[in-house]
Amino acid sequence: MLSPAATAVAAVRATAGSPAAVRGMHARILKEGLAHHPPNPAALVSAYAKSRLLPDALHLFDETPRRDIYIYSSLLTAVSHSASPELALPILRCMLSADALHPDHFVISSVASVFARLRSRRLGRQLHAHFVASPYNGDDVVKSSLVDMYCKCGSPDDGRKVFDSMSAKNSVVWTALVSGYASNGRSEEALQLFRSMPGRNLFAWTALISGLVNTGESVGAVELFVEMRRDGVRIDDAFVLSIVIGASADLAAFVLGRQLHGSAMRLGFLSNMIVGNALIDMYSKCSDILSAREVFEGITFRDVISWTTMVVGEAQHGRAEEALALYDRMVLAGAKPNEVTFVGLIYACSHAGLVQKGRQLFESMKNEYGITPRLQHYTCYLDLLSRSGHLLEAEELMTTMPYEPDEATWGALLSACTKYKDAEMCIRISDKLLELRPKDSSTYILLSNVYAVNGKWDSVAKVRKCMIGLEIRKEPGYSWIEAGREFRLFHAGEVPLDVREEIMVFLEEMVLEMRKRGYVPDTSSVMHDLEESEKEHHLFLHSERLAVAFGLIKSPPGSVIRVVKNLRVCVDCHTVMKLISEITHRKIVVRDSSRFHHFEGGKCSCSEFWEDLSSGREDILWVVDDRTASNMQRNKWTMRGPMIREGQTTAAHMTGKGRTQLREASTHWAACGGWAVVSGRADEICSLTKGKR
DNA sequence: TTAGGGTTAG
Numbered sequence: 125m126l127s128p129a130a131t132a133v134a135a136v137r138a139t140a141g142s143p144a145a146v147r148g149m150h151a152r153i154l155k156e157g158l159a160h161h162p163p164n165p166a167a168l169v170s171a172y173a174k175s176r177l178l179p180d181a182l183h184l185f186d187e188t189p190r191r192d193i194y195i196y197s198s199l200l201t202a203v204s205h206s207a208s209p210e211l212a213l214p215i216l217r218c219m220l221s222a223d224a225l226h227p228d229h230f231v232i233s234s235v236a237s238v239f240a241r242l243r244s245r246r247l248g249r250q251l252h253a254h255f256v257a258s259p260y261n262g263d264d265v266v267k268s269s270l271v272d273m274y275c276k277c278g279s280p281d282d283g284r285k286v287f288d289s290m291s292a293k294n295s296v297v298w299t300a301l302v303s304g305y306a307s308n309g310r311s312e313e314a315l316q317l318f319r320s321m322p323g324r325n326l327f328a329w330t331a332l333i334s335g336l337v338n339t340g341e342s343v344g345a346v347e348l349f350v351e352m353r354r355d356g357v358r359i360d361d362a363f364v365l366s367i368v369i370g371a372s373a374d375l376a377a378f379v380l381g382r383q384l385h386g387s388a389m390r391l392g393f394l395s396n397m398i399v400g401n402a403l404i405d406m407y408s409k410c411s412d413i414l415s416a417r418e419v420f421e422g423i424t425f426r427d428v429i430s431w432t433t434m435v436v437g438e439a440q441h442g443r444a445e446e447a448l449a450l451y452d453r454m455v456l457a458g459a460k461p462n463e464v465t466f467v468g469l470i471y472a473c474s475h476a477g478l479v480q481k482g483r484q485l486f487e488s489m490k491n492e493y494g495i496t497p498r499l500q501h502y503t504c505y506l507d508l509l510s511r512s513g514h515l516l517e518a519e520e521l522m523t524t525m526p527y528e529p530d531e532a533t534w535g536a537l538l539s540a541c542t543k544y545k546d547a548e549m550c551i552r553i554s555d556k557l558l559e560l561r562p563k564d565s566s567t568y569i570l571l572s573n574v575y576a577v578n579g580k581w582d583s584v585a586k587v588r589k590c591m592i593g594l595e596i597r598k599e600p601g602y603s604w605i606e607a608g609r610e611f612r613l614f615h616a617g618e619v620p621l622d623v624r625e626e627i628m629v630f631l632e633e634m635v636l637e638m639r640k641r642g643y644v645p646d647t648s649s650v651m652h653d654l655e656e657s658e659k660e661h662h663l664f665l666h667s668e669r670l671a672v673a674f675g676l677i678k679s680p681p682g683s684v685i686r687v688v689k690n691l692r693v694c695v696d697c698h699t700v701m702k703l704i705s706e707i708t709h710r711k712i713v714v715r716d717s718s719r720f721h722h723f724e725g726g727k728c729s730c731s732e733f734w735e736d737l738s739s740g741r742e743d744i745l746w747v748v749d750d751r752t753a754s755n756m757q758r759n760k761w762t763m764r765g766p767m768i769r770e771g772q773t774t775a776a777h778m779t780g781k782g783r784t785q786l787r788e789a790s791t792h793w794a795a796c797g798g799w800a801v802v803s804g805r806a807d808e809i810c811s812l813t814k815g816k817r
Numbered sequence: 818t819t820a821g822g823g824t825t826a827g
Contacts, residue, residue, distance in 0.1 A: 201819070332823090367825090462826090
């Protein structure tokens, strides 16, 4: 026979997860006079927390006169899972001083998860020291929470030491360490550990795949997912699906994304809200905004992320009216917008020139919703003002806002000065920015571009010199396209040998046809002091053109061409895409580093509200072979232009003799599937290595 | 009577 208190605890436990049931049970226990009778307070705190009623749990804790280790343990666990893990610190202080209780193994493991959430290695180490000196120092559950804590704080090696000290290791601690290596970018070790793990379950697969996606190894993550399916691992929950759908969004892998949509349907997870949200984002990032919308409309329960994902998607696709109409629906539906929603909304206004609406939203975010604007909001708003020609107002906002402007903020203002041909303001801001000696490499690219547009080649040289001195490198431009089951990656200036003939013939035909329609190359985005014909050649081989040409040659007639590019599209490519869509009667969608461009019948969805100098434009990558490199040294050719990531590829155009040979050699070498690295300063070539792509 | 691992938006 159970005691009345134990009966009450069992009843309380049974209510967990249902707010009404917990409250009812609390009332009943109060009536029976058992409210302060241990272990009821601890059980109620747990039940409240499991019903997502942390304030009620905290209130109950405050009301409880005699607090034992159980109620502390329950509350600390609740807080460690909540949105505010930092609340654990005062509770812990109270436990140690006011109630003079010693933390037991339950408390230590909960506190370890709090420090993991807070990413505080310093506090975590203190806790670890305390644990070692405590009577519980052999407890494996505490050890597994310490492994996780070290991994989340960026020290998987420390986690490994604790892991190795364990006598018996269960799947929880294996998973924690696999996840730790993977999410700290140590994929080799993660895989090795995973392969040696006994009894790999869905949790471990999910942890590994998630870690890889979070460190940018989406391709590897997808491969593992395929292996997992082949191994026949049962998918009992939606975690892994939403992660892999997210990976296909990152990769803009449309075919894969659609297959995953099918898998989600077959496995019965289509009604899962998180899977639905991931699908909306995937379709949007794969350039198919209409399918994104279809998934959105089919979702039964929508949270703020569902609404925001859709708003942001519409905004990035240049569909400002749809984004704003969604916002109205969202408010009517009673969903509360957050700071991300407003980023999307102001962005939408900015790219449609809706100054009044944007101003109103910026104010309502602060006044109606009490959201303090972040730098990102100021940048979006400033972008809106400056794009629409309110340059002085934008400059004033920049000086009065409570943040230091970053590269994106300067970029927004400088692009607008360029657009409105306010050279004086442009140079004034640039000179000021150069004086500040920015740390971010992209700021130097921005400055260089601005000076180049204004023909100030001496300042361009000065910026380039700064960059070389600081070993700042520019990211190389590339584009990719999905062709059947494979991806095809194109670098600027490099035409793969197997399709070279077809692509070159196609592009030359296009140029002839475009010229008939009045096309004149706009070389303003080639940021080097080159001859005009040389600049045109740079443009001709920009990576998105190669990718689009490849797509048009290889895809079935009438299908949509979807290309992804890592940098921004340049002015001339933008014009060319419009013309190609008109000439070939095909839809072309280009996702660049900031937004989507839908080209159809000679027009683009962005309505020309897109220009931005900040991300840097594409440059031709010069890759050279051994013979050319020694020629370069012998003839003392000098290199100019931006340099690419250290130790990988040095891109530049050449001056002096032999440019043509160099171009031939580089194209040849690239076509063989290799890459070459030239390392050295701008004025001297030091060494060369080469490798396979 | 209280503890440890994996999801979606900028």
